Amino acid sequence: MNAPSKLAPVIPDHVPADLVFDFDIYADPRIDSDVQGSYQRAINKAPDIFWTPANGGHWIVQRMDSIAAITTDPEHFSVREMQIPRVENPPFMIPLSLDPPENLPYRRAMAPMFGPKAIKSLEPRLRHWAKTIIDGVVARGECDFMADVAKVYPVSIFMELMGMDLSRLPEFRDLAERFFDAQNNSALLDQLSGQIQAILVELIEEKRKNPDEHLMSHFVHVDMGEGKPMSDGEILAMSFVLVLGGMDTVTNVTGFAYQQLAQMPDLQKRLAADPAGLSTAFADEAVRAFGVVNTPRLVVKDIDLLGVPFRTGEMVLNVLPVGSRDDRKFEQPNLLDIDRKRAAHITFSTGPHLCIGHVLGRAEVRVLTEEWFKRIPAFELVPNSERAFRTGTVMALENLPLRWDS
Secondary structure, eight states: OOOOOOSOOOOOTTSOGGGBOOOOTTTOTTOOSSHHHHHHHHHTTSOSEEEEOSTTOEEEEOSHHHHHHHHTOTTTEESSOOOSSOOSSOOOOTTTTOOTTTTHHHHHHHHHHHSHHHHHHHHHHHHHHHHHHHHTTGGGTEEEHIIIIITTHHHHHHHHHHTOOGGGHHHHHHHHHHHHHTTTOHHHHHHHHHHHHHHHHHHHHHHHHSOOSSHHHHHHHOOOSTTOOOOHHHHHHHHHHHHHHHHHHHHHHHHHHHHHHTTOHHHHHHHHHOHHHHHHHHHHHHHHHTOOBOEEEEEOSOEEETTEEEOTTOEEEEOHHHHTTOTTTSSSTTSOOTTSOOOOOOTTOOGGGOOTTHHHHHHHHHHHHHHHHHHOSOOEEOTTOOOOEEOSSBOEEOOOEEEOOO
């Protein structure tokens, strides 16, 4: 876990005492390796929206309907700053850092590459990578699932999608991990952002000279209307957020899901008996139960909403993984249940900032699960192994030792 914040506790005068609940999003002692479950249990008794004095003081929103109300109200809650605590020069990412309608042209530019038809055409490559990576560990009878599978599979897919040099995979992965670990360190955040952007600038130049069918080339040559291309700055800002999302999000959802699955032998038997038939239901439920992204907002206009006095300049954290485990929306929300009737959740946010990669993310989990259970029908956690984790704006499982009969 990250080190606790050294900022002094802050409780503004306008915040009612009954809305204060002390919780450190980076280092709360109540969180354990069952991050989503322990997070939900830790704040379940708190108000639906509460003020925590940690990390400079900010609001936390935990209920699904409340999160939806805030993420669909850009007039009062802006995405232009997404760091807690606030930093002087927050990263600027397109379309993530743009409120509607400014974000819409960029989402339209991305949509053809991330829609259901495009992702279906990618499935042979998803399957290739799943088979290749699992075949690399199956004979060993054990692996660190995070290092050997979850941190390699979606990154390989995404780098191929972008048209990146796959020999640089370890370098890209390391940069992404360090970036998310640095969320409470503005100087290091700036340094790592600069390193990632420098690599992306090289890629932009390469695709301008040598266009191909990959995503970066699409950005370089896309028509934004009336024959106008995107500027290098726009391409860089858009690529930055996609690289970070492609490097980290599916990796962590998959890791948390398999940590739980390793403790459910009966569910493993069902998946092994019918991997193709049950992998979609598993992927859908894994995404609901093991979300990893918490989305900040900056209050840009005073509003009293849902009984809470939000004031300009305050930060708000929408805890999407907890919202998708809202016990007012789901029975036994902390249970991984592939027979659960499919219902709307908020893991990928909603409204104008619905994650553009949600179709790809589900497909990656589904295909990996199919290929895993064809090769490894039963597995378990390595006994007495420690599983380090990260909290903050993006949650992560750092290691996951598994074993099976080879």
